[in-house]
Amino acid sequence: MPGGFPDAPGAPDPVARFDDALGRGDADAAVEVVDGLLDAGADPLGVLVDVIAAGLRRIGERWQRAEWTVAQEHAATAVAVVATRAVARRAERVPATRGQVVVACAEREWHALPATIIACALRTAGWQTTLLGAATPTRRLSQYLHDLGPDAVAVSCSVLGSLPATRHFIEAGTAAGIPVLVGGAAFGPDPVRALALGATAWAPDARAAATAVAGLPAVVPTAPPLPQAVAAEQAALELAHDRLAADLRVRWSPTARVVGTPPLDGIDGVVGSVVDQALHAISAVLLTGDTRALSWTADWAEALLAARGADPALVTELGDLLTAALPEFPLALDLVERHWDRGLTTSGHLPT
Amino acid sequence: MIPGTAGPAAGIPAPPLDGPGAATRDGDHGPGWSGQHAELADEVTTALAGSLNLRRTVLRLVDLLRPRFADWVLVVLADHRLGRLSLHGGTDPTFTDSVARNPAEELGAGRVLRSGQGELLHVAADWPTTDGLDSLVPHDALRAQAVDLRPADVLGVPLTARGSTIGVLVLLRGGDRGFPAEDIALAERIAGRAATALDSARLYEDRNRVASVLQAGLRPPSLPRIPGMRIAAGFRAAADHSDISGDFYDVHGHGDDWLLALGDVCGKGVEAAVLNGRARQSIRTAVHFDRSPAVVLGALNSALYDDGDARFVTAVCTRVRPGADGGAEVTVAVAGHPPPIVLRADGTVEELAVRGIVAGVRPSATYTEVKDTLATGDTLLMFTDGIYEARGARGFYGMDRLTRLLPVYAGAGPEAVCEAVEQDVVEYLAGRPHDDMALFAVFCGR
Numbered sequence: 001m002p003g004g005f006p007d008a009p010g011a012p013d014p015v016a017r018f019d020d021a022l023g024r025g026d027a028d029a030a031v032e033v034v035d036g037l038l039d040a041g042a043d044p045l046g047v048l049v050d051v052i053a054a055g056l057r058r059i060g061e062r063w064q065r066a067e068w069t070v071a072q073e074h075a076a077t078a079v080a081v082v083a084t085r086a087v088a089r090r091a092e093r094v095p096a097t098r099g100q101v102v103v104a105c106a107e108r109e110w111h112a113l114p115a116t117i118i119a120c121a122l123r124t125a126g127w128q129t130t131l132l133g134a135a136t137p138t139r140r141l142s143q144y145l146h147d148l149g150p151d152a153v154a155v156s157c158s159v160l161g162s163l164p165a166t167r168h169f170i171e172a173g174t175a176a177g178i179p180v181l182v183g184g185a186a187f188g189p190d191p192v193r194a195l196a197l198g199a200t201a202w203a204p205d206a207r208a209a210a211t212a213v214a215g216l217p218a219v220v221p222t223a224p225p226l227p228q229a230v231a232a233e234q235a236a237l238e239l240a241h242d243r244l245a246a247d248l249r250v251r252w253s254p255t256a257r258v259v260g261t262p263p264l265d266g267i268d269g270v271v272g273s274v275v276d277q278a279l280h281a282i283s284a285v286l287l288t289g290d291t292r293a294l295s296w297t298a299d300w301a302e303a304l305l306a307a308r309g310a311d312p313a314l315v316t317e318l319g320d321l322l323t324a325a326l327p328e329f330p331l332a333l334d335l336v337e338r339h340w341d342r343g344l345t346t347s348g349h350l351p352t
Numbered sequence: 353m354i355p356g357t358a359g360p361a362a363g364i365p366a367p368p369l370d371g372p373g374a375a376t377r378d379g380d381h382g383p384g385w386s387g388q389h390a391e392l393a394d395e396v397t398t399a400l401a402g403s404l405n406l407r408r409t410v411l412r413l414v415d416l417l418r419p420r421f422a423d424w425v426l427v428v429l430a431d432h433r434l435g436r437l438s439l440h441g442g443t444d445p446t447f448t449d450s451v452a453r454n455p456a457e458e459l460g461a462g463r464v465l466r467s468g469q470g471e472l473l474h475v476a477a478d479w480p481t482t483d484g485l486d487s488l489v490p491h492d493a494l495r496a497q498a499v500d501l502r503p504a505d506v507l508g509v510p511l512t513a514r515g516s517t518i519g520v521l522v523l524l525r526g527g528d529r530g531f532p533a534e535d536i537a538l539a540e541r542i543a544g545r546a547a548t549a550l551d552s553a554r555l556y557e558d559r560n561r562v563a564s565v566l567q568a569g570l571r572p573p574s575l576p577r578i579p580g581m582r583i584a585a586g587f588r589a590a591a592d593h594s595d596i597s598g599d600f601y602d603v604h605g606h607g608d609d610w611l612l613a614l615g616d617v618c619g620k621g622v623e624a625a626v627l628n629g630r631a632r633q634s635i636r637t638a639v640h641f642d643r644s645p646a647v648v649l650g651a652l653n654s655a656l657y658d659d660g661d662a663r664f665v666t667a668v669c670t671r672v673r674p675g676a677d678g679g680a681e682v683t684v685a686v687a688g689h690p691p692p693i694v695l696r697a698d699g700t701v702e703e704l705a706v707r708g709i710v711a712g713v714r715p716s717a718t719y720t721e722v723k724d725t726l727a728t729g730d731t732l733l734m735f736t737d738g739i740y741e742a743r744g745a746r747g748f749y750g751m752d753r754l755t756r757l758l759p760v761y762a763g764a765g766p767e768a769v770c771e772a773v774e775q776d777v778v779e780y781l782a783g784r785p786h787d788d789m790a791l792f793a794v795f796c797g798r
Contacts, residue, residue, distance in 0.1 A: 025763070027582075027798050070760050074772070078765035099446070107783075110775045134771065135778060137592035147560055149405030151446070176403035177412040218446050219415035222402065242745065242782065 106165035198223030400549035460487025598624025615667030645669035645685035656712030697729025738789035766793035
C-alpha cells in the first residue's frame with residue numbers, strides 16, 4: 001500500500017476506496033477518504049501524491065485504454081479536484097513562513113489539477129502560493145512576477161504541446177532572476193527536457209517539488225537562448241500546425257479500419273488527439289533534443305488505437321504521412337524518419 | 353569624528369580605469385582585479401532591467417555584486433511612505449528588515465541619503481568598538497555580520513536616480529583589499545545604474561499598490577459552497593495580463609435561496625471594469641431586498657439609468673432554490689443577454705426561452721421570468737458574448753459549436769463544463785485577440 005496510511009482495522013485500502021469514488025463520480029466519498037486519512041494523522045503530502053495524484057494518473061490510463069468515456073474521465077477529475085480542495089482547506093491552517101511561489105500552467109496546458117496539487121503541496125510545506133489557472137498567457141505570468149516578486153515559479157506541464165509555452169514561462173521567470181521549477185508528464189521521467197529548456201530545477205512529483213523549491217537559488221541568470229536553428233524551425237512548425245494537422249486528418253483515416261469491437265466514444269475523438277500529439281512531439285524534440293518524446297508518442301498512439309479496435313499498423317502509416325507532410329522542415333523530417341517507428345515494438349508508455 | 357574614516361568617497365578624483373594611476377594599493381590585489389569588474393556596470397544595467405519588482409531587483413543586485421565585487425553587500429532604501437529605512441541583504445541575500453529613520457541623522461546612511469555623497473570607512477581588526485559602522489549599517493544583526501569580517505573597508509555609495517537619492521549601497525571588503533580609487537569610481541557607476549532600476553521598481557510598486565487596492569472589489573469573487581449544488585466559473589479578460597474586465601459574475605444568498613448573476617458592460621478594460629463594479633453593487637443591494645431576478649434586473653436598470661451614463665449593461669440573473677429531493681427550482685430573467693443553456697444529465701441541451709431589454713437605457717423596464725427545474729446531474733450554464741463571438745480562423749465560434757460541445761460533459765460537473773468551454777474557445781482562437789469572456793455554471797448534485 002503506497003505511503004503506509006493509517007487506517008481503521010478491517011476497512012478497505014483507502015487508495016482503493018478513493019479510486020472507487022473516482023469511478024462512481026462520488027465527491028462526498030472521495031472527500032471522506034481524504035478527510036479520514038488526514039484525521040488519522042496521514043502526511044498531507046502523502047495523500048496528495050499517493051492517493052490523489054496516483055488516482056489522477058489511473059484516470060488517464062483508463063481513458064487511454066478506452067475503459068472510460070470523456071465524460072467519465074471529466075467527472076472523475078472533478079471529484080479529484082474536490083478532494084484536493086479538502087486537503088487545501090487544511091493546508092491553509094499551516095503558517096506560511098517560507099516565502100512565496102507562483103504556480104501556473106503555460107498556454108495549451110488545460111490540466112489544471114496537477115498544478116493545484118503542487119500548489120497545495122507547497123502550501124502544506126509552509127510556502128505562500130499563488131495559483132494561476134490552466135493555460136495562463138505569458139503576459140499574465142509576467143504581471144504577477146512584477147507584482148508579487150515571488151521566490152520561485154513552479155510550472156506544471158502535462159502535455160507536450162505546452163512545452164514551447166513553458167519555455168516562455170522559463171524566459172519570463174529567469175529574466176526577472178526568479179528560479180523556475182518544472183514538472184509534469186510532458187517532461188518525462190528525468191530532468192533532460194527540463195534542463196534543455198533552461199529550467200532551474202525539475203521535480204517528478206509534488207513531494208519532490210516541495211523539497212526542490214526549498215533548495216532553489218535566490219537568484220538565477222536569464223536562461224540562455226535556445227539554438228537558433230531549432231528554435232526557428234519549431235516556430236515555423238507551430239505557425240503551420242493548423243494547416244498540417246488538417247491535412248493529416250484528411251489523409252489518415254483510422255475510422256475505416258476498425259477491426260475489433262466498436263470503441264466507446266468512437267475513434268474520431270482520438271484521431272485529432274493523435275495527429276496533434278504527433279506534431280507537438282516533433283516540436284518537443286526540436287526544443288529539448290530528447291528524441292524519446294517522439295518514439296514514445298508513436299508507442300502511445302499505437303496503444304490508444306489498439307484499445308479502440310483499430311489496426312496498430314496505422315501508426316506506421318501516420319509516420320509515413322508525417323514524412324510526406326514535412327518537406328519544408330528538414331530537422332523535423334529527419335527526426336520523424338529516425339525516431340517515429342522506434343517505439344512501436346514495445347508498448348505501455350504514456351505520451352511523455 | 354569617526355575613527356578611520358577616509359572622508360566622502362565621492363570627493364576622491366577617480367583615475368581612468370586603465371590609466372597609469374589605476375593600481376593605487378600595490379600588492380593588495382592581483383593584476384586585472386579592476387579589469388574583471390569593468391563589464392559589471394553593464395551587467396547590472398541588463399540584469400536589473402528584467403524585473404519591475406523592487407524585492408527581486410534588490411536580490412539581483414546583491415547577487416551580482418557578491419562575491420565578485422564585495423564580500424558583503426547591503427542595500428538601504430528610504431521608504432518615504434512609512435518614514436523608515438528598509439534594509440536588504442547582508443550574509444543572507446534574501447534578508448529584509450526595516451528600521452525607523454531618524455530625520456536628524458548626521459552620520460552614515462542618513463548623511464549619504466541627505467547629501468548624496470559617498471563615504472568610506474576603515475574598520476581596523478583591533479578597533480575595540482563598532483563606531484561608525486552603526487550609522488552606515490543601522491541594524492544590530494547586520495552590523496554583527498560586518499564586524500565579523502574585520503579588518504574591513506566599508507563603502508557607502510548613494511543610490512541616486514532622477515535627481516533624488518533613494519538609498520545607499522553599502523559594500524564591504526574584508527582583509528586589506530580595500531577599495532582603490534578606480535573601484536570606488538566603478539561602485540559609483542554601478543550604484544547610478546542600479547538606482548535607476550530600483551527607482552523604476554519603486555515607482556511601479558507605488559502605482560501597483562494603488563491599483564491593487566482599487567481593483568480589489570472588481571476582481572471575480574471567490575465562490576461560496578451551496579448545499580446540494582456545485583458552482584464554477586471561468587473568466588478571461590480581453591487584456592490577457594489583467595484580472596479585471598467588463599464581464600462579471602457574482603453569487604448572493606444563503607441557505608436554500610441563492611441568486612447567481614452574470615453580466616457584461618459595454619466596453620473593455622479599466623473603464624468597463626469601473627461600470628462593472630457599479631452594476632455589481634446595484635445587484636448586490638437589490639438582492640438584499642428581493643431575490644426575484646425580474647425585480648433585481650429592474651433595479652439594476654433604474655440605478656444605471658439614473659447615473660446618467662450613456663453606457664449599458666447586459667445581464668442574466670438566476671435564482672436557485674435547492675429542494676429536499678436533490679433537485680433545484682431555478683427562475684431566470686435576462687436583460688439584453690443570451691439566455692442560459694441547460695445541459696441535462698442525459699446530454700440533452702436546452703436553451704431557456706426568455707428575453708428582456710438591456711439595462712440602463714430606459715427610465716424603467718419590466719423583465720419577465722422563466723422557471724425551470726434542475727434534476728440531479730443537470731447543469732445550467734450562463735455565459736457572455738465573448739464566448740460565441742470569439743473569432744478564429746473560421747469566423748465566429750458561434751452558439752452551434754457551443755451546443756454541440758456540451759453533451760459529452762453531461763453529469764461531469766460545473767468545473768468540467770466551464771473548463772471544456774473555455775478550452776474549446778481559446779483553442780479555437782489560436783492566439784488571436786478576443787473580447788472579455790465569462791462562464792458561470794451551477795450543477796445539481798454533489
